[in-house]
Amino acid sequence: MSEAVVAEQFKELYGVEPEGVWAAPGRVNLIGEHTDYNDGFVMPFALPHTTIAAVSRREDGVLRLHSSDVEGGVIELELSALAPESDRGWTAYAAGVVWALREAGHTEITGADIHLASTVPAGAGLSSSAALEVVVALALNDLFDLGLKGWQLARLCQRAENVYVGAPTGIMDQTASACCEHGHALFLDTRDLSQKQIPFDLAAEGMRLLVVDTQVKHSHSEGEYGKRRAGCEKGAALLGVDALRDVAYDELDAALSRLDDEEEVRRLVRHVVTEDQRVEKVISLLESGQPRAIGPVLVEGHVSLRDDFRISCPELDLVVDTALTAGALGARMTGGGFGGSAIVLVEEADADTVTKAVEEAFAAAGFTAPRVFAAVPSAGARRVL
Ligand code: GAF
Numbered sequence: 001m002s003e004a005v006v007a008e009q010f011k012e013l014y015g016v017e018p019e020g021v022w023a024a025p026g027r028v029n030l031i032g033e034h035t036d037y038n039d040g041f042v043m044p045f046a047l048p049h050t051t052i053a054a055v056s057r058r059e060d061g062v063l064r065l066h067s068s069d070v071e072g073g074v075i076e077l078e079l080s081a082l083a084p085e086s087d088r089g090w091t092a093y094a095a096g097v098v099w100a101l102r103e104a105g106h107t108e109i110t111g112a113d114i115h116l117a118s119t120v121p122a123g124a125g126l127s128s129s130a131a132l133e134v135v136v137a138l139a140l141n142d143l144f145d146l147g148l149k150g151w152q153l154a155r156l157c158q159r160a161e162n163v164y165v166g167a168p169t170g171i172m173d174q175t176a177s178a179c180c181e182h183g184h185a186l187f188l189d190t191r192d193l194s195q196k197q198i199p200f201d202l203a204a205e206g207m208r209l210l211v212v213d214t215q216v217k218h219s220h221s222e223g224e225y226g227k228r229r230a231g232c233e234k235g236a237a238l239l240g241v242d243a244l245r246d247v248a249y250d251e252l253d254a255a256l257s258r259l260d261d262e263e264e265v266r267r268l269v270r271h272v273v274t275e276d277q278r279v280e281k282v283i284s285l286l287e288s289g290q291p292r293a294i295g296p297v298l299v300e301g302h303v304s305l306r307d308d309f310r311i312s313c314p315e316l317d318l319v320v321d322t323a324l325t326a327g328a329l330g331a332r333m334t335g336g337g338f339g340g341s342a343i344v345l346v347e348e349a350d351a352d353t354v355t356k357a358v359e360e361a362f363a364a365a366g367f368t369a370p371r372v373f374a375a376v377p378s379a380g381a382r383r384v385l
């Protein structure tokens with residue numbers, strides 16, 4: 001949907017033109033999974049799919065929210081009544097951002113009318129929630145002249161998700177949506193939020209990165225994500241470090257031998273420490289002009305998430321196994337897990353064959369047909385009108 005159409009819809013809903021229109025993208029993560037709440041490394045890139053928000057200020061302490069993707073009309077909330085975990089619906093992601101901004105001292109936000117429309121598939125592990133949070137944060141930042149930078153908006157959006165929505169996620173998705181750049185993957189050190197844009201133009205190399213949405217829906221506010229996070233924190237405490245990021249790769253065996261009585265924690269630690277190492281490997285391969293060589297590293301990442309972190313599912317495993325058998329260079333699940341999407345790295349000439357093989361394997365297994373598209377690294381959040 002175009003920004004002009006979203007602006008037009010705003011006018012039909014609220015009776016006046018919006019003051020502006022903003023867009024924030026969903027993301028896929030190339031490598032670095034479940035490392036962001038361990039102070040580790042991640043490497044997402046933005047999708048062309050965005051959440052668009054048409055927004056105007058109000059001065060009466062009222063927040064009005066509407067989405068063309070959800071039934072239920074305009075929801076009206078009093079800013080003074082916004083409170084953590086008071087709302088279980090989609091509006092919590094937008095209201096949570098307003099709450100987080102005001103709680104951080106930005107009380108110059110006196111209300112807003114917001115209309116949203118999104119092309120980011122919901123529940124597909126492609127960060128539709130972060131896109132919604134970031135587009136609201138950026139619009140309010142601009143309209144109320146808050147002067148916050150992308151990484152600061154990402155932090156506040158994460159706080160909205162952790163405290164207001166009640167989902168214990170890390171900082172990757174919000175930072176990806178706020179800070180990614182067209183044609184690049186974002187290397188992010190989640191300890192200090194330092195960033196490096198890594199050129200990532202697969203089309204120029206004759207390759208494609210396919211996203212396969214398994215259509216198995218997932219949610220981070222459900223228990224398994226939180227259990228993995230708690231297990232990682234327990235591992236860090238048992239090893240006497242601030243976060244698992246502090247366990248060096250060449251000290252991993254020694255660290256694991258200190259966790260002999262904690263089999264589950266051992267597996268989580270092994271995933272996180274080896275995953276940070278895989279991010280560094282992928283960067284060095286990309287920077288030394290060997291993009292095809294990242295394929296096996298992606299597969300190692302999948303095996304680690306499947307066997308050590310235990311967050312894959314039959315549909316994600318089927319994508320990876322089928323794609324590799326059909327000639328893909330690499331494949332792995334992406335995002336939080338328990339459903340959602342996988343990514344598949346292919347030679348351009350093999351894209352159709354691999355796609356067909358995955359679709360046929362899903363049909364043969366009796367799974368819902370997957371949704372497959374080629375992902376082009378796209379721009380981060382921005383004002384569009
Ligand atoms: C989800 C979370 F929101 C991220 O913070 C991250 O932990 C990811 O799962 C796993 O890498 O997308």
